[in-house]
Amino acid sequence: MVACNGSTLHRIPLLNAEEIEKVAHLARLGLNREEREAYALDLSRILDLVSQMNAVATDGVEPMTHPDEAGLRLRPDGVSGEIDRDRLLAIAPKTRDGLYLVPKVIE
Amino acid sequence: MEWETVIGLEVHAQLKTKSKIFSGAPTAYGAAPNTQANVVDAALPGVLPVLNGEAVRMAARLGLAIGATVHKRSVFARKNYFYPDLPKGYQISQYEHPIVEHGRLAITTASGEKIIGITRAHLEEDAGKSLHEDMGGFTGIDLNRAGTPLLEIVSEPDMRSAAEAVAYLKTLHTLVRYLEICDGNMQEGSFRCDANVSVRPLGETRLGTRAELKNINSFRFVERAIEYEVRRQIALLSSGGQVRQETRLYDSARDETRSMRSKEEANDYRYFPDPDLPTLLLTDAFLAEVKDAMPELPDAKRRRFCEQYGLSVYDAGVLTASREMAQYYEDAVKAADVEPKLVANWVTGELAARLNEEGLDIACAKVTAQGLAGLVRRVADGTVSGKMAKDVFEAMWAGEGDADAIIGARGLRQISDDSAIEEVVRQVIAANPKQLAQYRAGEEKVFTFFVGQTMKASRGKANPAKVNEILKRLLAP
Amino acid sequence: MTLTITKIAEDLAAGRCSSREIVDDLLVRIKAHSALNAFISVDEDAARQGAEAADRARRAGAGVLAGVPIAHKDIFCTSGVKTTCGSRMLADFVPPYDATVVEKMKAAGCVMVGKTNMDEFAMGSSNETSFFGPVRNPWDPQRVPGGSSGGSAAAVAARLVPGATGTDTGGSIRQPAALCGITGLKPSYGRVSRYGLIAFASSLDQAGPLAQSAADCAHLLSAMAGFDVRDATSLDVPVPDYAATLGKDLKGLRIGVVKEHFAQGVEPAVLDVLREALREYERQGAVLVDVSLPNSAHAVPCYYVLAPAEASSNLARYDGVRYGFRAAEYKDLEDMYKKTRSEGFGPEVKRRIMIGTYALSAGYYDAYYLKALKLRRLIADDFARAFERCDVLAGPASPSTAFALGAKNTDPVSMYLNDIFTIPVNLAGLPALSMPAGFVGGLPVGMQLIGRYLDEARLLNVAHRFQEVTDWHARVPAGI
Incomplete structure (x- = not known):
């Protein structure tokens, strides 16, 4: 259904359902079948767009990770600011005895 | 395989x-x-x-x-x-x-x-x-x-x-x-x-x-x-x-x-x-800046301890096992002003044993480096015997005061005065004629009996070296 | 009612009106125009109290912005005030702290009247991805206001507030400013603290002002900008008094006309408006220089690797453990994560998390992420080369005027291409603004001016000189 709206002529999605599921799991996103199919198409389109980067030769180019390359500023070691535990825990979905609670983690 | x-x-x-x-x-x-x-x-x-x-x-x-x-x-x-x-x-x-x-x-x-x-x-x-x-x-x-x-x-x-x-x-x-x-x-x-x-x-x-x-x-x-x-x-x-x-x-x-x-x-x-x-x-x-602020490292310190204090590699190793231990030792050596090896024996011996027994860190030692130095000095100058010093150490650990105070209070001062020891030895010999005869007959092992009796009579305070020397002289036929 | 910040400041200083009166008036207007959906939350009582406090403070002598009402994009954390980031994930989130921008503007005396609507987690160019519904363009309610700072732009365009804050990761201040006919500035990366600004893509995000004029933006930027020890990417350089530097003449100013930006893909009528604006600059003594940014053509693909990659990681903290939404039912921890995140995030956010996760995953890092970082360097180098020959760059802020609601919803790529002129600037970390340059079919056209690193003062002056002789920025939508 989404495919009909596609503006680009898309041959085969670059990503199959299995790959989509793997990525969704890494990102901890639960997708139903419909969403998986929609994302497979969307992501394939986006990757198609992204693949235009390959038109540019970048051999020997230094990667640019930050706009500011002055280097990291260091903070003096000292305790600063206050910690209001009650206020922090008050916004949590589930707490008990000063702890955040989650479903039991099986080690 | x-x-x-x-x-x-x-x-x-x-x-x-x-x-x-x-x-x-x-x-x-x-x-x-x-x-x-x-x-x-x-x-x-x-x-x-x-x-x-x-x-x-x-x-x-x-x-x-x-x-x-x-x-x-x-x-x-x-x-x-x-x-x-x-x-x-x-x-x-x-x-x-x-x-x-x-x-x-x-x-x-x-x-x-x-x-x-x-x-x-x-x-x-x-x-x-x-x-x-x-x-x-x-x-x-x-x-x-x-x-x-x-x-x-x-x-x-x-x-x-x-x-x-x-x-x-x-x-x-x-x-x-x-x-x-x-x-x-x-x-x-x-x-x-x-x-x-x-x-x-x-x-x-x-x-x-x-x-x-x-x-x-x-x-x-x-x-x-x-x-x-x-x-x-x-x-x-x-x-x-x-x-x-x-x-x-x-x-x-x-x-x-x-x-x-x-x-x-x-x-x-x-x-x-x-x-x-x-x-x-x-x-x-x-x-x-980091380099300038570097402390002396364990290896260098161990080598220095061997050279400067004449210690064995083993003792130097024990004493440099932690920076605090090494510091304790050096403080004690400085305060004691005696043979560094003697101080090392006390730190690696009595002190280490006590710390180990109580599971304490050197920082929590109940006898300070200065306190230990005071005791070792009394051992070195013959005021107390090594054996008595151990009792003094225990008392210091228990918080009874410094070495001199404990030695004074308990009357543990070693008797090194020749005439006083001679007096005791004469009494011991006089009281044990049978053993004297055995010794003079060549049974040299009876000598230790006399040492023991003399120490007992002096309540442990007689300087053992002096006791030996005087016994040898007076037992001679 | 078209009061600018500059005018309000004068009136307040002269005692012609009180902050409380202005705020009361704006609160009425905000209600009257609630159909625009520009605000996610308005706290009337707090706004009135803030205005009264400012009025008291003013008597004791206060700064230019004391008592001036503003709105914050709902991406800035406000202590005790709900901060949603346009997402279900944070629909009930009340931060225990203020963003640095919020703190600084409070200190300058600004009165916050509310928090503006936005694309969810700032991901969007039309304000249609908000969990709280789309914002409508005051010039035509059937059209989008642009995004992601669409609520702020619409609020200023509809004169609901004289100024607002926004954030710009790939054009999120400039594009909505263009589509709503107002002035919006994205400062140099590092100029304004990001502390308390809910992160989308950390190496690209930058906060800035939206207002009716460059002069108003100058006042707001002076209050917002400055070093912050809580942000390691914040620049420790002095902040000029931007308003004080306005008015310098433009004789000899070299304006770089970007060849690639005046090309096909842009509505011809938009280009005509821009060419006319450039002629105005020539009349003021500026010189036009042709420049080229060859690698900018690949800025959109580059951006759609880097921004989603950073976002996929930045948004991992929304796991339902410490704050925000948690799914109602779940089997176990994994299920809680997956349900919380798939129910809490909208489709566009999930799409970008997916693409970013994919681009960083084993086997693809070099082909996508590393490649994009190298391309980013080439794009930044293009700008450096262009600025050897000119002082500012000029071009369109958006390839078209405001498009209809729903027009670009089905194909993410067509939406992404909308930011083709704004994205390269974020990649390079440069300052840029959009200002109204004319109209096409009753809809505003924005001109983008790009400056050298930390050259905000010049950019604001160049826009200000244009606004002194034109009235595009002063026009008000019908019915407003």
Whole structure:
């Protein structure tokens, strides 16, 4: 259904359902079948767009990770600011005895 | 077939900073849950990390101490994975560009000194703690530890036995405490160790498949865990099986390692440079400052103790096992102004034994360096005998006062006056004519009987050397 | 009612009106125009109290912005005030702290009247991805206001507030400013603290002002900008008094006309408006220089690797453990994560998390992420080369005027291409603004001016000189 709206002529999605599921799991996103199919198409389109980067030769180019390359500023070691535990825990979905609670983690 | 064990160790040393690596929250251990985690540690929306300069300084200090390259350019990356005690959903850690690389550490093994290569040491943040017990089917999350600075020190696979692994760990443990970058408390998790263990047929140069052992929180357990794992792998390979590359947990109660299947899921951490933290650039001035502030290292100190105080390698080793111990010794030597070897005997003897018995750290010794010096001085000048001095030491430990006060109060002053001792000896000889006859008949072992009787008669206070000398003279026919 | 910040400041200083009166008036207007959906939350009582406090403070002598009402994009954390980031995930999130921008503007005396609507987690160019519904363009309610700072732009365009804050990761201040006919500035990366700004893509995000004029933006930027120890990417350089530097003449100013920006793909009528604006600059003594940014053509693909990659990691903290939404029912921890995140995030956010996760995953890092970082360098280098020959660059802020609601919803790529002129600027970390340059079919056209690193003062002056002789920025939509 989404495919009909596609503006680009898309041959085969670059990503199959299995790959989509793997990525969704890494990102901890639960997708139903419909969403998986929609994302497979969307992501394939986006990757198609992204693949235009390959038109540019970048051999020997230094990667640019930050706009500011002055280097990291260091903070003096000292305790600063206050910690209001009650206020922090008050916004949590589930707490008990000063702890955040989650479903039991099986080690 | 003969097998060779290959071990590499990864140590996580918690750095002794006042505040966290990326936030101003305190790093105190044992506080009530979630009272040491601020908005940055709890990863609230919008918060940002700012690097603690002291953590960088500490990492550089270790780098210089192990003769490593301290890189002027290093990069913090994000290691992405979901876990409830990892608030941001990623751990900030150095990955491709660590601050320290290519170091080495000399360890002492049964067959002499051995150099262990240190691949790298990098800065990262600790996670919080998950509490699984008594939560009524839930897991509780305490973020107090989240953001505590860690230095992960990774060795080369250079160790060939559990004993070598322990020697390496102990040497490193001493070093980080010397450098005052880590308190080394293994029970509190300040110094944690994972071991990569594999075996291969002797002579083989390729590495075998390794298992990573986790959760080994004492030197003893490191040794046991590795020994168990080596036996397991050899048994497996000998029976035609194969070692699986996996993470195994050491269970100290059962003294075995077992597979952590839950961690087997293939992880893809998607490391990438943290966009919140520009590249860490260190200047020459910064490194020079770190170098100038370097304390004397264990090796250098041990050598100096041998030369300056005339100590054996063994004694020097014991005395330099920690910076505090070495400091205690040097303070005592200075205050006592006697033969340094005598002071060494007391520190490595009575004092060490007492500390060990009570499980105390040298910092908590109940006899100060100055106090011990006062006692040793009285031994050296003959005021008390070595045997009496031990009683005095016990009294000092019990808080009864300094050596002179105790010697005075208990009347323990040694009798060294010749005429006084002669008087006692004459009485002893007169009271034991039978033994005198035996001695004079050639039974020389009766001599010790007379020594004992004389000491007894003097209530232990007679100077033993003098007693010997006078007895010999008066017993002579 | 078309009061500018500059005018309000004068009136307040002269005692012609009180902050309380202005705020009361605006609150009425905000209600009257609630159909625009520009605000996610308005706290009337707090706004009135804030205004009264400012009025008291003014008597004791206060700064230019004391008592001036503003709105914050709902991406800035406000202590005790709900901050949603346009997402179900944070629909009930009340931060325990203020963003630095909020703190600084409070200190300058600004009175916050509310929090503006936005694309969810700032991901969008039309304001249609908000969990709280789309914002409508005051010039035509059937059209989008642009995004992601669409609520702020619409609020200023509809004169609901004289100024507002926004954030710009790939054009999120400039594009909505263009589509709503107002002035919006994205400062140099590092100029304004990001602390308390809910992160989308950390190496690209930057906060800035939206207002009717460059002069108003100058006042707001002076209050917002400055070093912050809590942000490691914040620049420790002094902040000029931007308003004080306005008015310098433009004789000899070299304006770089970007060849690639005056090309096909842009509505011809939009280009005509821009050419006319450039002629105005020539009349003021500026010189036009042809320049080229050859690698900018690949900025969109580059951006759609880097921004989602950073976002996929930045948004991992929304796990339902410490704050925000948690799914109602779940089997176990994994299920809680997955349900919380798939129910809490909208489709566009999930799409970008997916693409970012994919781009960083094993085996693809070099082909996508590393490649994009290298391309980013080339794009930044193009700008450096262009600025050897000119002082500012000029071009369109958007290839078209405001498009219809729903027009670009079905194909993410067509939506992404909308930001083709704004994205390269974020990649390079440069300052840029959009200002009204004319109209096409009754809809505003925005001109983008790009400056050298930290050259905000010049950019604001160049826009200001244009606004002194034109009235495009002063036009008000019908019915407003």
